[in-house]
Amino acid sequence: MNRLRQALLATRLFGDGGRRLTRLILFLSLLVAPALAAELPGGFVRLSDVDPTIRQDVRYAGPGNFLGRRVDGYEAAVCILTPPAAAALAKAQKALATQDLSLVVFDCYRPKRAVADFVRWTRQGGPPDARWHPKVKRGDLIAKGYVGVRSAHSRGSTVDLGIAPLQGAPAADPSCGATGGKTLDFGTGFDCFDPASETASRISGDVSKNRRLLVETMTAAGFRNYRREWWHFTLANEPYPRKRFDFPVTAD
Numbered sequence: 209m210n211r212l213r214q215a216l217l218a219t220r221l222f223g224d225g226g227r228r229l230t231r232l233i234l235f236l237s238l239l240v241a242p243a244l245a246a247e248l249p250g251g252f253v254r255l256s257d258v259d260p261t262i263r264q265d266v267r268y269a270g271p272g273n274f275l276g277r278r279v280d281g282y283e284a285a286v287c288i289l290t291p292p293a294a295a296a297l298a299k300a301q302k303a304l305a306t307q308d309l310s311l312v313v314f315d316c317y318r319p320k321r322a323v324a325d326f327v328r329w330t331r332q333g334g335p336p337d338a339r340w341h342p343k344v345k346r347g348d349l350i351a352k353g354y355v356g357v358r359s360a361h362s363r364g365s366t367v368d369l370g371i372a373p374l375q376g377a378p379a380a381d382p383s384c385g386a387t388g389g390k391t392l393d394f395g396t397g398f399d400c401f402d403p404a405s406e407t408a409s410r411i412s413g414d415v416s417k418n419r420r421l422l423v424e425t426m427t428a429a430g431f432r433n434y435r436r437e438w439w440h441f442t443l444a445n446e447p448y449p450r451k452r453f454d455f456p457v458t459a460d
């Protein structure tokens with residue numbers, strides 16, 4: 209092989225190949241770019257773009273939930289909602305700010321694949337769990353109504369939340385449900401699957417007062433509470449009452 213042929217071969221292998229590779233990478237990055245930029249489908253917004261003062265503690269994106277791990281479909285710990293639901297939350301937040309309080313959201317829009325993950329996990333069965341479902345076996349969570357095979361959250365106008373003080377010492381952590389929420393005392397934490405989480409359950413004075421404040425604030429902003437979970441609210445006038453979505457929860 210003479211030098212010219214060697215050079216031609218090297219160009220073909222590395223020079224051209226390198227350029228081709230670069231072009232291929234550029235082309236692929238263009239294809240992938242929209243996914244990485246994580247455009248939301250029309251009709252949805254990130255809550256932080258509507259009201260950045262609302263605290264977010266989105267539990268299914270990490271291990272601090274009843275499954276003890278990240279849930280399918282949660283690529284980021286962010287709250288996504290329909291615009292009217294986000295606007296209504298901003299209204300509730302404004303009302304609380306005058307009392308040196310803030311909303312803190314635990315879950316918002318929830319993809320269908322996340323709900324399917326809950327169902328698969330539940331059907332694997334297991335004993336009660338002192339932290340999340342102290343009296344109910346894991347395999348009974350669906351039958352007892354604590355885990356649904358479909359969720360209002362997938363419609364984009366349902367939110368799980370509590371209220372936290374802007375300053376001062378947070379309430380002691382509850383023995384059942386999410387820990388470290390730093391909210392007012394609601395008697396249980398978010399996702400405590402127990403009768404104690406029923407909004408009207410009789411617990412000590414401050415707990416009732418705090419649950420009442422949450423329900424009244426959210427009702428005034430246009431939401432309805434689910435009586436079995438003090439933290440769960442759906443916008444009364446939701447834009448997609450019959451539609452469930454499955455796009456992943458992503459950050460900007």
Ligand SMILES: [Zn+2]
Nearest residue numbers: 367368440441
């Ligand atoms: Zn909920």
